[in-house]
Amino acid sequence: MNYSLTILILLIPFATFLFNGLFGMKLKPIISGLIGTIGLGVITLLSYLTAWQYFFVDGMVNGTFPKIIAMSMDWLHFTDFLTVRIGIMLDPISVMMLVVITTVSFMVHIYSLGYMEGEKGFQRFYAFLSLFSFSMLGLVVATNIFQMYIFWELVGVSSFLLIGFYYTKDSAVAASKKAFIVTRFADLGFLIGILLLSFFTKTFDFKTLTGSDQSIFANAAGVNFMGISVMTWAAILIFMGGAGKSAMFPLHIWLPDAMEGPTPVSALIHAATMVVAGVYLVARMFPVFYFQAPEALNVVAYVGGFTSLFAAVIACTQYDIKRVLAFSTLSQLGYMMLALGVSGYGGEEGVGYMASMFHLFTHAMFKALLFLGAGSIIHAVHSNVMQDMGGLRKYLPITHATFLIACLTIAGVPFLSGFFSKDEILVAAFHHDKLLFAVEFLVAGLTAFYMFRLYFNIFWGKEKHYHHTPHESPKTMTIPLMILAFGSIFAGYIPFHKLVTSDGMPFESHMNFAIAIPSVLIGLIGITVAWVLYKKETTIPERISKGLGGFYTAVFHKFYFDEIYLFITKKIIFNYISRPVAWFDRHIVDGTMNGIGWLTVTSSKKIRNLQSGNLPQYGLVFVLGAIILVLVFAFII
């Protein structure tokens, strides 16, 4: 079987980008939108075909899924031993990513036809979307780390263009710049990591790097820098790149701000695709991490764990619905990183790896759904802030239903997809590190809590005064919601342990009830708390209280219990934990980054007198420079 058609997966979005970018202005907006959407539809189909072919027709060779190089061409002869190739590599994770990216991207394309209608620069928006899809797809199918780096940066560029696209206000511009610069800063680590890795292994190719032949690392043996082996450094630096894109603490600061972009963009880039690139990178390099730099893997696990807790706590305090979702994304990405960090290699040992990819898949579905749902809500009420919303369920029935499904999924309610993937992660964490397991367990509860806080605030509670009656979004927007809702429900039934595993070999996975049941319970507790806190304060429509029956009344009447609860959660947890954490995030972590920027700008102001415009002063600096250099190099050294 050949996969020669896979090249089209890259070429079509590139072609639509060029077409829309160059001639889009001359077309009617809708035509240009349709061109982009149809192009993406075609490659979605192609990706599904490829996946079908890869997993079910060709299947395994000698019991493992092989790494197939579908296309490869020599690109640059770097030095005598290093050659950069550009090509397409198919293996379980890249094929899986093809499916994820094309699916979500296709949905976003359709959705945007409605959401962005009438916006200025509609054609440009579609051109950028195509560019983004192209670069993201190029990233995942890269055959070598160099190619990956190039597409990696291209993804950064297109994300910059998309975040800065929509609003003309300064915050959007600042956000896009921040996103770009923070991730570039992280990429600096990535680049140096690549240089280190290739310097010692003499190769860029993933196939060689992650293959069974470990002799390529022989050069690096015994090389240490500051007491840590050089491969660990390389791995940590590469992880730094991944942490930048996947917004791990403390490089996460760009993601919440990036919500200034149009909502479909948030769904595509900041929920389902680009931000998981970092997770994907670590997964891609997993054997290198596992065999050569186990310490780095620990770093991955703890950074992931910390980020997921940190972000979940902050998510509880946010009022902007997109920011809640952003922090939730951070938290879920932390989950995925952690799962990779605690994973072993091969067979059931590698359950963490499998779980991470599994969660990546399901998360893409339900988080894209949440963002698109949020977009639909914002479309209806023209506001991002929860306080402006309430009681929307009767105006937006489809949005309401799909949003509820997504919330239930992310909360880990049984038999929805999030339940399965999250459970696997908890299992992996449990076997590896009890502390991390405890953290994740807590986060599971927090997640359920803040998601339902969001849900109740939007769809229930007192109806706010709206400028005009909110109405359900057009078909172009609701259909993607329904499709994604379908995905959120059923994605969990895909047998990932048979398809996507650390060494390509399937293994048997089974439900661990000792972990699944408590995690479901804590999720339910989170939901209940949210329900108690955020539904009670409003006048509840009678039929709902009737429907909920005795349970509700019981809670309602036992208000002394309630008071205590309120006291603990609102007064203590909020004031002494969540708020300080949020404050820390806003002022210290963010502040440090801003401080660096400020320092640069200020120092550039301070030295301006060097360039005084006065000729003799130029001569002075010139001669003084020469004399000092003479003094240093001829007489001191």
Added chain:
Amino acid sequence: MLQGIPITSVLIVSAFMFFAGVCGFIIRRNMITILMSIELILNAVNINMVVFNKFLFPDQLQGQFFALFIVGIAAAEASVAIALVINIYRRLNSISVDKVNEMKY
């Protein structure tokens, strides 16, 4: 040592002249005097070249020819510089360097 004159003393004289020129470039504000400082600098270099040639390497005339070409180029440089100074004078009615700092920072 040539006829009782040590080479170092000649070099020191030329070094003095050179740095006098440099100093002049820095402290002067009139463009023509700056130009004169530059002539001092180039002249110091010429002395160096000639002296090295005569005292150390008299088997060839490299230093002398180098100095010769420097003189030629100095003339060309001076002519263009003076044309520019006159150009500035026409425009600003002044040849003070303090006047030509419209562009800065």
Added chain:
Amino acid sequence: MALNVLMFYLLSAVIVICSVLTITTTRILRAAFYLLCVLVATAGFYFMVDYQFMAGVQLVLYAGGIVVLIIFSILLTSHISHKFAKPEASRLIMGVLVGVSGFALSTAAILKFTFTPTTNPAMKVDMQAIGLQLLGTGKNGYVLPFEVISILLLAAMIGAIIIAKKGK
């Protein structure tokens, strides 16, 4: 003390004093005059070391050409009686500092170096030798620089003309 040594010290004194005066005098025409003295003293020095051709060039081109050019431009752009203001103190201090430290450094560098004259026999410097070398095409022949400098002079001339000519 031999006459030439005395001569050398005399010329050196002229060079040192006049260079300082060139950069310190407040009257522009005097500065030009001191510069002329320096250049003539330099020419005298070339005579002393028996490089008559070089000395001649120095006198004709440098002293005769460039200084005259400078004086012309002074007359075009300044009043002879005009006195400049003294330079600002900070600029003066920095300038002197740079000059003195540079001078000290170069003196130190010169004194630290042991010069080794070549053992090859000296070349006879007469007009014929100079002429032959100036038009020589081999090593130590200078016809190429000679040709290139002619392009330079052409370009400089054209450049000077387009700048200085009055616009329409």
Added chain:
Amino acid sequence: MDIASFNLMRNELILVGIVLIMLIGEIFTKSENKNKLITLGTILFGVATLINFLPLQEGMLFGGSFQTTRMTMFMKSVLNLGVFIVFLQSNTWLKREDNHGKIGEFFILIISTLIGMNFMISSGDFLMMYIGLELATIPMAALAAYEKYSEKSAEAGIKLILTSALSSGILLYGLSFIYGTTGSIYFEDCVRNIGINPMQTFGFVFFVAGMAFKISLVPFHLWTADVYEGAPVNVTAYLSVVSKGAAAFTFMIILYRVFGSITKVWEPLLYTLAVATMTIGNLFALRQNNLKRFMAFSSIAQAGFILLGIMQGGTLGMTTVVYFMLIYVFTNLAAFGVISAISEFSGKENITDYNSLYKTNPRLSLILLLALFSLAGIPPVAGFFSKFFLFTAAGAKGYYILILIAVLNATISLYYYLRVVKAMLIDKSDEPIATFKTPWPMRISLLICVAGIFVIGFASVIYEYISSISFGIN
């Protein structure tokens, strides 16, 4: 030596020929036909550029004063290409009323400075190098002061000539020390007597200072911004690309050929200069509003990156530097082409004037965006590769901290390149620059540049070719 051996200086002779033709043309063309001189000069020069790509044997002339190798030929071709693009871009500007009387002169001056650069690159002794350097500098001052009615232009001219005279004085003083201590002005004789002692190091540092002036390395860069801002756009483009490139090539060749034995001295020296140049260049670029001035500081920062390659000292170093310059020619000229087109059309040169440019002139702004991305080193445009190779060259020498500083600087540089991008794409403007049609010579030049930006990054043939003709310290 026979006539045939003059073939070795083919490029220079052809250029001198063009200078003479232009001179005669300028004298004998009637006033109303002057514009035809532009076409004539551009075409002649285009032919010369093409001819220079023809292969040529290696060799030397004039007892080693003039040397031709495949590398020098390639370097000259890079410069020729740059000048050709500049000629295409200056077409409209030259047709302007106030330049009417000096069209031929523009070509003569530019080409004679180019001849100077060629001699600099091909020089085999310090005298030729110096004369080449001056030939490349003195007419440049006249070019900088070309705009008769602009005070800024006059200021640029005087600043350039006076500072360059000072710098050549410093350079010569250094050369005199080198001559005095080594006994020769010929490179191959100097090498034998180069050692580490205060006087030679003194001479060497002064020599570096003089060259650093041309390449605009900090702290010898102060003239750059003022001259770039004041000079006509096309002259600025020429200065920032061709003149800088020639100086960098010459500097590298002389370092490798003459001072190869004292890498111990110049490695830390260049290290210092590289760090200072990248950092100061970037910090100043952050606060500029005039685009030409902005490009000046950007080009200073870029010069700092070049040093990374030069410091490597081997074949790899030379390859990366030449490759970098080749890409830099296309990238920077693409940017300057857009700036020039807009400046010609509207007279506007400030970043804020570019607000909403995308709306009115999408193609121009996309080209500028591409060029800026390439300058910032964002993959997959060619600029990324050239920078990456420079980093690898420095990495091969083990300068990890320097690379770190360089990458950090590249990150800072991103910020200010994005400022321009932001202005064009995002910022609103009440009166954006109106839509206009760029004249065809400009279009061709931009087309060449854009093709270059894409092709060179992806065609490894070029990199391999450069690698095959490079040499290092032996």
